[in-house]
Amino acid sequence: MVGAVCLGLLTAACGSGSGSGSGSGGGTLTAYVYGDGAVKVQEAAVAEFNKTSKVKVKLVEVPGDSYQNKLNAVMGSPNAPDLLYNWGGGSIKSFVDAGELLDLTPYLTQDASFKSSFLPSVLAAGALGGKNYGIPMRGMQPVVLFYNKTLFAQNGLQAPTTWAALQTAITTLKAKNITPVALGGADAWTEQMWLEELLDRIAGPTVFQKIAAGDSSAWGDPAVLKAAQIAKQLIDDGAFGKTFTATSYTNNAAPTLLGTGKAAMQLMGTWDYSNQLANHKDFATKDEGWVNFPTVDGGTGDAADVVGNPTNYWSVNAHTKNKDAAIAFLKAMASSDYANKLVANGDVPATTSAKSLLGSSPNPAFAQFQYDMVQQAPSFQLSWDQALPATQATRMTTEIGKLFAGQVSPEQFVTDMKALK
Amino acid sequence: MVQDAREAATAPGRRSAAARVGRPSPGWAVPGVLFFAVFAVVPMVYAVYLSFCGNWGGLGTPQFSGLSNWTRLFQDSDVRQATVTTVVLTVLSWAFQTPVALLLGVWAAGRERNRAVLSAVFFIPLVLSTTAIALLFKAILDPNFGLATTIGPWIGFPDGNIIGSPNGALIAVAFVGGWQFIPFHTLIYQGGARQIPEVLYQAASIDGCGRWRQFFHITLPQLRHTITTSSVLIIVGSLTSFETVFLLTQGGPGTSSTTLSYGMYREAFQGFDFGYASALGTALVVVSTLLSLLMVKFSGFGSMRSTREGM
Numbered sequence: 001m002v003g004a005v006c007l008g009l010l011t012a013a014c015g016s017g018s019g020s021g022s023g024s025g026g027g028t029l030t031a032y033v034y035g036d037g038a039v040k041v042q043e044a045a046v047a048e049f050n051k052t053s054k055v056k057v058k059l060v061e062v063p064g065d066s067y068q069n070k071l072n073a074v075m076g077s078p079n080a081p082d083l084l085y086n087w088g089g090g091s092i093k094s095f096v097d098a099g100e101l102l103d104l105t106p107y108l109t110q111d112a113s114f115k116s117s118f119l120p121s122v123l124a125a126g127a128l129g130g131k132n133y134g135i136p137m138r139g140m141q142p143v144v145l146f147y148n149k150t151l152f153a154q155n156g157l158q159a160p161t162t163w164a165a166l167q168t169a170i171t172t173l174k175a176k177n178i179t180p181v182a183l184g185g186a187d188a189w190t191e192q193m194w195l196e197e198l199l200d201r202i203a204g205p206t207v208f209q210k211i212a213a214g215d216s217s218a219w220g221d222p223a224v225l226k227a228a229q230i231a232k233q234l235i236d237d238g239a240f241g242k243t244f245t246a247t248s249y250t251n252n253a254a255p256t257l258l259g260t261g262k263a264a265m266q267l268m269g270t271w272d273y274s275n276q277l278a279n280h281k282d283f284a285t286k287d288e289g290w291v292n293f294p295t296v297d298g299g300t301g302d303a304a305d306v307v308g309n310p311t312n313y314w315s316v317n318a319h320t321k322n323k324d325a326a327i328a329f330l331k332a333m334a335s336s337d338y339a340n341k342l343v344a345n346g347d348v349p350a351t352t353s354a355k356s357l358l359g360s361s362p363n364p365a366f367a368q369f370q371y372d373m374v375q376q377a378p379s380f381q382l383s384w385d386q387a388l389p390a391t392q393a394t395r396m397t398t399e400i401g402k403l404f405a406g407q408v409s410p411e412q413f414v415t416d417m418k419a420l421k
Numbered sequence: 422m423v424q425d426a427r428e429a430a431t432a433p434g435r436r437s438a439a440a441r442v443g444r445p446s447p448g449w450a451v452p453g454v455l456f457f458a459v460f461a462v463v464p465m466v467y468a469v470y471l472s473f474c475g476n477w478g479g480l481g482t483p484q485f486s487g488l489s490n491w492t493r494l495f496q497d498s499d500v501r502q503a504t505v506t507t508v509v510l511t512v513l514s515w516a517f518q519t520p521v522a523l524l525l526g527v528w529a530a531g532r533e534r535n536r537a538v539l540s541a542v543f544f545i546p547l548v549l550s551t552t553a554i555a556l557l558f559k560a561i562l563d564p565n566f567g568l569a570t571t572i573g574p575w576i577g578f579p580d581g582n583i584i585g586s587p588n589g590a591l592i593a594v595a596f597v598g599g600w601q602f603i604p605f606h607t608l609i610y611q612g613g614a615r616q617i618p619e620v621l622y623q624a625a626s627i628d629g630c631g632r633w634r635q636f637f638h639i640t641l642p643q644l645r646h647t648i649t650t651s652s653v654l655i656i657v658g659s660l661t662s663f664e665t666v667f668l669l670t671q672g673g674p675g676t677s678s679t680t681l682s683y684g685m686y687r688e689a690f691q692g693f694d695f696g697y698a699s700a701l702g703t704a705l706v707v708v709s710t711l712l713s714l715l716m717v718k719f720s721g722f723g724s725m726r727s728t729r730e731g732m
Contacts, residue, residue, distance in 0.1 A: 072693060076480045094693070098480050186585070186673060243564035245674035246585025253565050262565070390478065394692035398499065398676060405587070405675030 027055050031083035035061030041341045055325035082320040088126040088134045088313050089387040096128050102316040104132045117334035121380040122350035125310040134313025135330045139347025143308035147265045149289040162294050170239045173264050179241035182263035184249025188401040193267050196307040197293040198227035204301040205379040212387045219417035228410035259283045306377040311350045392420050471699035478693035490700040507680045511659040513595035522603045526610020547604040555668035558597045587677035590670045598665050606651045613647030649720040653713050660709045681705050
């Protein structure tokens with residue numbers, strides 16, 4: 001869901017026609033891709049691939065929010081695509097369970113240079129049950145804490161790298177009638193980011209790993225309760241202001257609060273930087289700072305851990321007739337030429353070669369920060385709503401919405417989450 | 422309404438004329454019946470079937486799972502809350518739309534040029550799409566950049582947090598729905614009021630009745646069937662209302678404005694649990710049908726008496 005939203009903001013969607021037809025027939029590979037502003041990188045890669053390959057790739061650009069719906073409708077039918085763009089984790093779990101996707105592990109182990117071209121934490125986030133089903137093909141989208149450097153300096157505040165600094169900032173800013181943290185709470189996935197970060201800092205990634213592996217009882221871990229209690233405390237302290245439940249991210253309200261100085265911080269995926277650059281250029285280029293989420297007192301989680309959307313992936317239909325061509329196309333994703341195109345588009349690729357290319361990014365400092373953050377991360381936790389199967393994810397976001405709206409107590413929240421099926 | 426008209430056309434005395442001309446052959450109904458069967462009956466039956474299938478996300482063949490969705494439905498506290506929310510929203514919508522539409526309709530029924538022009542203006546919200554209306558009000562009610570900080574304090578939301586508080590969100594949904602559909606119901610009442618014979622009012626004013634007494638003793642009783650028609654439409658419409666909730670509040674904050682139909686959408690198209698969503702949908706169809714039947718029974722609408730009876 002997070003991915004869908006962030007990409008939806010870029011909307012330059014263009015649906016190429018004739019999506020149907022022989023999905024896996026003859027000498028073509030049909031590839032479904034999310035049709036937004038970033039798709040031009042894939043278009044170029046396909047054109048390049050088709051120059052030399054006998055089997056041609058045909059890109060089907062599915063516009064905007066309908067992508068996952070269309071994929072669900074078409075998979076398992078004779079019109080299923082050979083290659084499919086996805087978010088890894090829960091977004092492909094039902095396909096994996098139904099045996100619709102090709103296990104890519106053998107191809108990665110056979111070709112050591114193929115495997116080592118990608119950052120390990122990102123490649124791992126595209127795996128299910130220890131088997132790789134996804135090859136990274138777009139930029140990384142970790143969650144970072146953005147803040148207004150000027151507002152912080154004016155109020156004598158430190159960058160929010162520790163919990164104490166964050167607390168001081170909240171108290172000081174509130175006294176000055178500035179909303180400490182912009183939160184688009186009308187969309188539950190923005191609230192989810194806070195719980196993801198808090199749980200990781202309190203207990204590390206293992207608790208959610210158990211949950212994602214299908215053990216709902218792991219929601220009963222004391223760390224989940226503590227994360228929910230801290231979130232509740234932040235709400236009660238007024239960290240998010242009073243109207244956050246009516247503030248939306250998707251209509252740009254929350255980013256505008258940050259960009260115009262009405263709020264001083266925002267926890268958001270890195271895609272928000274280009275959003276600020278487009279709408280509040282002065283803020284983005286002069287005042288905007290960014291840090292990884294601070295530590296939590298008494299927490300055992302590594303402060304270098306990252307949560308968010310590692311990237312998007314290509315997966316291969318298990319029933320494709322052109323397996324070799326599909327693998328050849330996936331290997332093109334590892335090339336530095338492809339990484340170059342992503343960098344020029346403002347993305348930070350999940351390839352190890354990316355480091356040397358970041359200088360040509362529209363904002364080298366931010367690109368470098370993202371790259372280092374992900375590369376040094378012991379764990380890159382995929383957004384919860386992407387990591388869980390859709391049924392559970394939908395009910396989970398409902399429960400998160402209830403917690404933040406004050407409809408359930410942290411204790412009740414834990415009880416409800418344990419019952420998720 | 423349609424039935425009313427047919428009743429009038431085949432009233433005793435006309436029936437013989439109709440028989441002479443000859444009733445149209447049933448064959449004419451085939452396209453309509455086919456269309457209804459393919460696009461309404463078949464999907465409905467399929468939805469009932471799906472409600473007995475577990476965990477089906479659209480891939481492969483649905484697996485029969487007995488009553489599991491239905492037992493869950495009756496234990497789900499979110500469903501209980503959504504039912505209450507739906508009923509409250511329906512009552513709010515009815516209580517808001519009916520008096521306003523009734524008064525506007527009766528007023529607009531008068532034959533006067535200014536009224537005709539104004540009625541046309543009132544009609545505008547109905548021709549706007551629900552999406553446009555919901556997005557418009559979402560912008561107006563935004564607590565950071567909209568008018569909510571101005572409007573909020575007048576109606577008890579000092580922070581302007583109207584759509585961000587549980588009660589405010591429901592009130593906003595009911596208001597926006599009303600804003601859109603009051604013109605439609607006004608139209609119904611206008612039509613109904615114009616059917617009331619002028620002589621009743623003339624007789625009343627000769628007897629010395631004032632305007633209010635005329636309204637309560639002639640207009641209201643004469644409009645009782647119109648009120649039933651309009652109420653059934655409002656109630657069934659609110660029970661199944663979806664777009665405004667979806668666009669304005671997304672069922673939030675939390676689940677405080679989640680109606681049954683929005684809950685059904687989330688289960689089906691976000692959660693990909695079509696079995697459970699079908700159980701919700703089937704329950705909603707049963708409840709709406711029962712409610713409309715009850716309305717018709719207790720309002721005497723079923724007897725189809727003409728409002729001109731006794732003339």
